[in-house]
Amino acid sequence: MKLDKELFHPSHPQHKLKSEYTEIPFRCDGCKEAGIGLKYKCDACDFDLHKACALAPSMISHHFYKKCEFRFYSKPPGPVMRVCDACRKDVFGFVYHCMRCDFDLHPCCANLPHCLDDGERNFYLSLRVSSICLRCGGKGLGWSYRSDCKNYTLHVSCVKELLAESWQAIHLNLDRNKVRDIQTKIPSLRGPMQSHHRGRLGKVERCGQIAGSAVRIIISAILGDPTAIIAAIVGGFIAK
Known part of the structure; x- marks a missing residue:
């Protein structure tokens, strides 16, 4: 699909919006959610729209x-x-x-993709959670991504919370130790996983690796640009 380099949008009739690819997180002025990657921007007004928001069909x-x-x-x-x-x-x-x-x-x-590939396994979007989420340890409401082996599930809402915690710390310029503490929570997810895999340390470590990989690729999709490059960039916000 060929994308226009410039367009008019009814939410910002003053100026044309120009397409721009950014590795810096932004707040979409349309849906008010976070974004990264391809966006449409008015430099004069500092106005940004996700691609999905700028090109949203009626x-x-x-x-x-x-x-x-x-x-x-x-x-x-x-x-x-x-x-x-x-x-x-x-x-x-x-x-x-x-x-x-x-x-x-x-x-x-x-616009969340039905299937995400982190390079080793596929994660499929699910309407209902039939197994516990690796982050919150519950099922709850809302969509989730579940691995093709059906052993690993992450709520879309939980991944958004992890993202918000990390970026809020960075945006508020908290001290480095605080930022490091918040970022460390993102890939490990050890609290909920240890309670569900007690006594099986090897599996917990394996879950941690898979969860970290899943979080990166799912965040990239939630932010509106499910590409390998964005997944790698998002990984920079997550402790190794």
Whole structure:
């Protein structure tokens, strides 16, 4: 698919937006979520949109919700706070909403790939969690990615929380020890895993390696650019 280098967007009618590839995290002015990689930007106004937000069609369908028709809204419809059914996070900006079924999806969540490949294994997007999440140790609501061997599951919401913790520490310029403490939590996930694999240290270490790899590739997809390069860049925010 060929992408326009410049475009007009109704959310920012003052100027054209130019496509730009960035390795620096940004906050999308459309959906208000984090992003990285390809974006559309107005330099004069410091205005950014995810590719998925800038090019969002007015109507979409999703294979998880076969009876739904999702319409694009520039702000959440109705008087009550909306929650994305994929990541379980509040909706503050652009959203896809099904009026009939009352489901909501962030544009980037609506575009999450069905399958992610971290180079060693595949992770498949699942509507319902049938096994415990490596990060929170529970099942809960929201989508998840699950390995093809069915042994490793991560909630999309949990990966977003890990990302927010790390970037918040960096953005707030906390002391280096605090940043290191938060970043160390991201790949290890040892607390929840030890409780589920007690007495099997080798498997816990193996889970840690897989979880770290999964987090990097899943974060890259959540941020709107599921590529190997972005996965490697995101890895820089995660302790080795």
